[in-house]
Amino acid sequence: MNLEVLIEGWFFKVVLTVLVSFIGVFLGLLYKGFDRKITAMMQSRIGPPWIQPFRDVKKLFMKETIIPDTAIPWLFNAAPIVALVAPLIALAYLPLGPFGPIMEGYGGLILLLYLLAIPAVAMAFGGLASGSPYATVGSQRELVLMMSYELPLAITAVALAFNYETFSIATISSEPVWNSVGMMGGIGFALILAALFAVMPGELSKVPFDQAEAETELAGGLFVEYSGRNLGIFYIAEVVKMVVVGAFLIALFFPYNLSSLYSFGGPEINGMMLWNVIVDTAFFLFKLLIIIYVAVSVIRVGFARFQINKASYFYWVPMTIISLLGMLLVVVGGAA
Amino acid sequence: MDEKDGEETTYEVPIGPIHPALKEPFLIKFKLDGEEIVDADPHPGMNHRGIEFMGMHRNPVKVIPLSERICGICSIVHQHMYTTAVEHAVDIVPTNRARYIRTIMMELERIHSHVLWAGVAAHEIGFDTHLHFTWKIREKVMDLLEKISGNRVNYSMWTFGGVRRDITEDMHPDIDETLDYYLDLYDKLEDIFLGDPSIRHRTKNIGILTEEDAMKLCGVGPTVRASGVKKDVRIDQPYAAYGDLDIDYVIPSRYDYEDVGDVFSKTLVRLKEVVQSINIIRQCVEKMPEGEITSEPNMAALLNKLKSAEGEGVGRIEAPRGEAMHYVRLVEDNEDVDCWKVRASTYNNLATYAPMFLGEQIADIPIIAASIDPCIGCMDRAEIVDVNTGEKEEYTDEELHELSVQKTERMLGGIDE
Numbered sequence: 001m002n003l004e005v006l007i008e009g010w011f012f013k014v015v016l017t018v019l020v021s022f023i024g025v026f027l028g029l030l031y032k033g034f035d036r037k038i039t040a041m042m043q044s045r046i047g048p049p050w051i052q053p054f055r056d057v058k059k060l061f062m063k064e065t066i067i068p069d070t071a072i073p074w075l076f077n078a079a080p081i082v083a084l085v086a087p088l089i090a091l092a093y094l095p096l097g098p099f100g101p102i103m104e105g106y107g108g109l110i111l112l113l114y115l116l117a118i119p120a121v122a123m124a125f126g127g128l129a130s131g132s133p134y135a136t137v138g139s140q141r142e143l144v145l146m147m148s149y150e151l152p153l154a155i156t157a158v159a160l161a162f163n164y165e166t167f168s169i170a171t172i173s174s175e176p177v178w179n180s181v182g183m184m185g186g187i188g189f190a191l192i193l194a195a196l197f198a199v200m201p202g203e204l205s206k207v208p209f210d211q212a213e214a215e216t217e218l219a220g221g222l223f224v225e226y227s228g229r230n231l232g233i234f235y236i237a238e239v240v241k242m243v244v245v246g247a248f249l250i251a252l253f254f255p256y257n258l259s260s261l262y263s264f265g266g267p268e269i270n271g272m273m274l275w276n277v278i279v280d281t282a283f284f285l286f287k288l289l290i291i292i293y294v295a296v297s298v299i300r301v302g303f304a305r306f307q308i309n310k311a312s313y314f315y316w317v318p319m320t321i322i323s324l325l326g327m328l329l330v331v332v333g334g335a336a
Numbered sequence: 337m338d339e340k341d342g343e344e345t346t347y348e349v350p351i352g353p354i355h356p357a358l359k360e361p362f363l364i365k366f367k368l369d370g371e372e373i374v375d376a377d378p379h380p381g382m383n384h385r386g387i388e389f390m391g392m393h394r395n396p397v398k399v400i401p402l403s404e405r406i407c408g409i410c411s412i413v414h415q416h417m418y419t420t421a422v423e424h425a426v427d428i429v430p431t432n433r434a435r436y437i438r439t440i441m442m443e444l445e446r447i448h449s450h451v452l453w454a455g456v457a458a459h460e461i462g463f464d465t466h467l468h469f470t471w472k473i474r475e476k477v478m479d480l481l482e483k484i485s486g487n488r489v490n491y492s493m494w495t496f497g498g499v500r501r502d503i504t505e506d507m508h509p510d511i512d513e514t515l516d517y518y519l520d521l522y523d524k525l526e527d528i529f530l531g532d533p534s535i536r537h538r539t540k541n542i543g544i545l546t547e548e549d550a551m552k553l554c555g556v557g558p559t560v561r562a563s564g565v566k567k568d569v570r571i572d573q574p575y576a577a578y579g580d581l582d583i584d585y586v587i588p589s590r591y592d593y594e595d596v597g598d599v600f601s602k603t604l605v606r607l608k609e610v611v612q613s614i615n616i617i618r619q620c621v622e623k624m625p626e627g628e629i630t631s632e633p634n635m636a637a638l639l640n641k642l643k644s645a646e647g648e649g650v651g652r653i654e655a656p657r658g659e660a661m662h663y664v665r666l667v668e669d670n671e672d673v674d675c676w677k678v679r680a681s682t683y684n685n686l687a688t689y690a691p692m693f694l695g696e697q698i699a700d701i702p703i704i705a706a707s708i709d710p711c712i713g714c715m716d717r718a719e720i721v722d723v724n725t726g727e728k729e730e731y732t733d734e735e736l737h738e739l740s741v742q743k744t745e746r747m748l749g750g751i752d753e
Contacts, residue, residue: 043468133349137371137698207462208534214462217702219356304534305462307699308371 016102021088027285028239029053031246034289035297042301053239060232068225070131079126080226080233086118087240094247095173097284098257098277108167109157112248116153116203119241120146123212123234127222138221141308142205142212148315149202149209152195152323159192159327160252173255181333188329193253195323200295202315203245204238208303209311246291250284254291258283346374349698353382357460357702360712364689364705368698376693378686381728383712384719391676396422396642396666397496397635399673403662404490406678407714409452410655412445414678414714415494417651417662420575423496425649425666426642433627434498439577440511440620441484441493442653443613447518448477449656450606450613453709454529457603460702461538466528473521480514483507496638498630508621515614522611529603539599543692543704546597553687557658558609559708560688561587562602564595569654581619586612599707606709609656643671657681657709680714 033050040047067073092102093112120142127139157167163180164172177189202209213221226234259276267274306314352363361382367375387406391399403418404411416438423430430438455470478488485491485501493499503511529535550560560567566585570578586608588594588601595601632638651662658681665675685708692704720729731739 043465044472045468133347137349207464210462211699214699215356217357217699301465303463304458304532304538305699306534306537307697309697310537 013102017092020091020096020102024088024091024240024243025236027288028236028241028243029057031242031289031292032239035242035292035300038293038297039301042297053235057232057235060235061229063228065228065230066225068131071225072129072131075125075129076225077230079122079129080230080237083119083122083126084233084237084240086115086122087237087244090115090244091240091247093169094244095170095251095255096247098259098272098280100170104168104170108169109161109172110167112169113150113153113157116241116245116248117146117150119237120203123222126226126234127212127224130222130225132225134218134220134224135222138212138214138218138224141214142222144308144312145202145209145211145315148312149199149319152199152315152319153203155320155323155327156192156196156252159188159323159330162327163330169251173251176255177253181330184333185330186333188326188331188333189253191322191326191329193249195319195326196249196253197295198319199315200245200249200291201299202311204242204296206296207300208306210305211308211311214305242292242296243288246288246295249291249295250287254287256283256287345369351701351705352379357705358710358712359456360710362710362712364701366693366698366701371697371699373693373696373698373701376689378689379730380686380712380716381719381730383716385713385716388676388678388717392673394673395639395671396664396673397639399676400494401490401492404492407680407711408489409449409711410445410657410714411490412441412493413653413655413660414662414680415491416442416576417653417660417678418664418676419494419496419651420653421649421651421662421664422642422666423649424651425647425664426496426645427647428497429631430498431628431631432625433502434629434631435577436620436624437499437501437503437629438494439581440503440617441481441491441499442576443616443620444477444481444484446613446656447610448474448481449709450610451477451518453606453656453706454525454603457599457703457706458529458535460706461535463535466535469528470525473518476514476517480510483510495630495632496642497632498628500630502629503621503624511617511621515617518610518614522607525610526607529607530600536600538700538703539603541596542599542700543696543707544596544598545688545692547595549691550597550688553691554684555658555688555708556660556681556684557655557709558586558602558605559658559685560597561585562595562605563597564589567659569652569659573652575653577620577623578616580623581616583612583616599703602707642666644668655681657711657714658685660714678714678717680711680717682708682711682715683717685710686715 030050032053036052037047037050067076090112093107093115095101124139124142127135127142160172160177161167163177163185166172178186181189201207205212213223218224223231223234257280259280263273263276265273265275346367346369349366349368350363351366352358353361363379363382365377365379366373387402391402394402399418400415403414406414451470451474455467455474458464458466458470481491482488484503484507485493493501545555545559545563547563547565550563550565556567564587566587568585569575570583571585586605588596588604591604591608593601593604645666646668648665653660660681661679663675663677664673667674688708692707693701696704720731721727722729
């Protein structure tokens with residue numbers, strides 16, 4: 001069996017998916033450590049060392065997992081797993097730096113949008129299943145918030161699909177959007193990108209859109225009854241989601257590779273030059289870092305938590321209008 | 337849950353006894369309709385430590401350091417009230433220099449308390465950046481307090497007839513530097529807490545206490561001054577050196593704001609009081625008279641005097657949270673404090689919760705709860721427990737009234753006392 005056949009085979013895909021999952025978890029925890037450190041520095045604190053998220057997970061997995069008497073056990077236990085699996089699957093559908101999507105051809109943008117929505121739903125169901133009034137309120141808020149930010153997200157998908165006439169992520173990321181449209185379309189996509197940056201903290205439940213957890217109001221909200229392994233899985237799910245949303249933004253709007261400007265050469269493996277792959281991977285990680293820094297750390301430091309009705313209004317009205325305007329410009333600009 | 341036309345309309349959420357929105361054990365039962373609050377019912381009695389009982393088994397001097405432990409933030413306040421109550425009972429007059437030193441310490445503590453509160457308020461609305469900022473600048477006044485008294489929190493400065501440590505000339509540059517530090521930072525603080533749109537969103541027109549409600553519910557301190565009520569013990573019934581100083585009520589309308597009584601006004605009043613405190617300390621440092629720091633330097637003689645002392649005394653003060661009071665009774669055949677009663681400002685302000693919470697959202701619970709700057713440790717002074725069953729009881733307004741009527745009847749009949 002030669003290399004080409006092996007790479008096309010299903011077994012290799014499975015191995016790759018597992019590998020990418022582990023890399024995703026590792027990167028997520030790493031970036032979480034970075035986010036915590038940089039946030040602390042911006043708040044003139046010292047902050048935890050970058051390795052802290054790894055220690056947190058280790059500790060959570062060692063602790064007792066308590067299932068409250070009022071909970072529905074199977075739903076309560078299933079929620080964290082579903083919340084983790086969905087973003088891990090999404091990783092397989094996203095181009096990561098120089099590598100194309102593992103599951104290329106099996107699903108595109110629409111599938112990704114659903115996979116991004118699943119963790120929020122799983123968290124809400126887990127909260128409702130735990131039988132605590134705080135968790136119930138948290139779950140309601142999570143669902144309200146999800147319904148609010150999904151619209152700008154969906155508009156993004158429509159605008160992109162219109163522009164490229166396909167839902168395939170690989171096709172969209174093969175050519176940066178900014179090159180494919182004129183001046184007007186460029187402004188349109190810039191508006192959509194701004195709306196997406198506003199969606200990101202909501203998607204990741206970070207201040208100012210952390211109403212579902214809201215420590216001072218709901219004592220952790222939908223996670224209030226979770227402990228031990230279940231909470232650890234939620235923790236990992238959250239960090240993987242951060243990587244997925246970051247990679248999603250990169251794939252749609254910043255799919256640049258340094259090797260397209262200058263080839264670094266190196267031994268060739270399966271059509272890719274080794275040095276190019278290394279440089280592009282490093283560049284991808286750097287882009288991810290910048291996106292997480294802007295969309296998570298900076299926003300988290302600069303805002304107070306919104307009330308849920310104001311957060312919902314923020315997504316439904318200003319962000320929807322901005323992204324609709326963006327789509328309009330893309331459509332008009334594309335036709336011209 | 338309430339059932340109405342077969343539909344669930346409201347549900348109950350308890351906030352407390354242990355909850356991140358509250359910094360101390362306390363329980364408020366909320367009735368909610370969706371995210372809206374339709375009823376709030378505070379249940380104190382979770383943090384009773386029996387400090388007054390402990391005090392009644394010690395001699396009056398030993399109670400001074402104990403009285404500080406009532407509160408972790410306004411420790412000077414309780415020390416001052418207790419000391420002045422005993423001085424009142426035994427007719428000890430503090431020296432003039434001590435009055436000024438006490439005033440400086442109390443105002444430094446007010447700065448400390450208000451800056452700390454601002455940080456807590458920011459945390460309650462999810463703005464941790466400002467929590468860290470305000471708590472960082474709070475260190476400066478704590479350093480000064482440590483420099484003067486030797487301690488950062490419980491200062492142990494007071495004694496009957498004066499204070500135990502002097503504020504000497506060589507400390508003046510440090511005091512000046514600290515006050516300048518806060519004046520320089522004040523603009524930034526105001527810009528953050530009164531100017532930041534995301535904070536204004538969370539504080540403007542939230543948790544409104546009208547002037548009428550404030551008067552009716554007997555609220556005290558910045559909580560009611562924010563509603564435009566001119567109420568400040570420092571001016572109404574001056575103690576320590578306040579009678580000699582130039583000082584005015586801090587209410588929003590003095591600074592071209594409306595006396596709304598919302599969280600925003602309360603923030604404003606507290607921030608302006610920081611400036612007022614700086615001003616008061618400057619006046620005190622300038623006017624400080626020469627002389628002894630205590631009128632009772634001989635501890636043995638003082639103890640002897642207190643042993644056989646007889647009398648009742650009251651100490652009143654405008655604490656950072658509002659008016660508070662201590663009552664002390666000494667009797668001749670008891671060398672310990674015979675009776676010691678503490679009433680902290682939070683006790684009054686607790687009643688103002690009810691109108692402030694109504695109609696607001698769950699998201700506003702923490703900031704409204706924090707807006708009166710509650711100190712549960714100060715406030716929880718009584719708890720009724722059945723010794724045999726260990727069960728707690730709560731008395732209503734009518735039951736307490738009935739009990740006091742019965743007591744009066746017994747006293748009139750000569751059965752009691």
